[in-house]
Amino acid sequence: MLVFEKSRPGRRNGMLPKWEGETFELPKTEQRQKKLHLPEIAEGDLSRHYSELARKSHGVNDGFYPLGSCTMKYNPKINEAAAALPGFTEIHPLQPEHTVQGCLEVLKTAEETLCTITGMDHKVFQPAAGAHGEFTGLLLIRAYHESRGDAKRTKILVPDSAHGTNPASAVMAGYKVVSVLSGPDGCVDLEKLKEAADDETAGIMLTNPNTLGIFEKQILEITEVIHGCGGLCYYDGANLNAVMGTVRPGDMGFDVVHLNLHKTFSTPHGGGGPGSGPVGCKQILADFLPSILVEGKDVLHMKKPEHSIGEMKSFYGNFLVVVRALTYLKSLGKEGIPEASQNAVLNANYMLHGLADIFPAANGTRCMHEFVISLSGLKKKTGISAMDIAKGLLDNGIHPPTM
Secondary structure (H helix, E strand, O other), X not given: OOHXXXXXXXXXXXXXXXXXXXXOOOOHHXXXXXXXOOOOOOXXXXXXXXXXXXXXXXXXXXXXXXXXXXXXXXXXXXXXHHHOOHHHHOOOOOOOHHHOHHHHHHHHHHHHHHHHHHOOOEEEOOOOOHHHHHHHHHHHHHHHHHHXXXXXXXXXXXXXXXXXXXXXXXXXXXXXXXXXXXXXXXXXXXXXXXXXXXXXXXXXXXXXXXXXXXXXXXXXXXXXXXXXXXXXXXXXXXXXXXXXXXXXHHHHOOOEEEEOHHHHOXXXXXXXXXXXXXXXXXXXXXXXXXXXXXXXXXXXXXXXXXXXXXXXXXXXXXXXXXXXXXXXXXXXXXHHHHHHHHHHHHHHHHHHHHHOOOOOEOOOOOXXXXXXXXXXXXXXXXXXXXXXXXXXXXXXXXXXXXX
């Protein structure tokens, strides 16, 4: 029920005292012509209404949340304490650099830490989410080819196992999408890739491990093929939980990568945001980055890349999200980062084998951080659908996986 449906004429909240100071009347042209549409409701009813809505919500504190790569539900309270510090909350993006040295240090430290994890040379935090980061990365690739006068590169290769937003981002960046089929093992078919890669290829968008939870066994050969035809390699690092601290995209041969801080680095994403999709790149693309890079040692300052693709969002992104992610990284430390990744892989395989007799995995008996199961056999045998399973899980206090 909406709060407006509980509205009753004459009911009100008496929480604020009547104003007894000087008043000013707006000119008639600036006044509302219609009465403000707000519910008339008592304080007790209002409190009960939102408490009821809260009880209907389901989070990691309420029960199991097997949502695969969709998002991370672990939001440590220490992150919130750090992000609430006055030195971070009581600032303005237009303040002089010397008055926000601590905030610049956060951005620089987060950049250095995430570059170490991903094997990139630079990283910016302006993009607000994953698909926004994808789009930014593709614009970097476009700017690179245009700077070399290479206008014939009009297509982006996207494996059929890639994240669903990859093709959409490529089209937004002005590219033609060429789908590359997977082999029987769920990995990219290397021969099909070689057939598709030519002098019109601007690059490839790849998720590794892919959306089936499989690590591309021929990843070095894949990036070598793309570089061999003059293209660049984009890594969808939305969920880095499978490889964080163990394998780096930069070492696989990728030139640009985006991350989702809410999927790997414990920042909240309830209600659609705010989010952060930082983009990292190798040195060859650094001059095209949006936003600013933080430079300096004792005194930090902001530098705009000379041939920047322009602003992707106002100012420097959702800064407090970066504070939360950095707090998480500092809490884990050098040993904790790979341990978190290893636990993610272990837990996923534990589930895969625990469900194998009822819900067989679509590809193989081992996975990375997630896996895909098929319910088609169950539906044919019993008539029970995936939707029935999802509702049954909800009834038992378990959030259903991505269907």
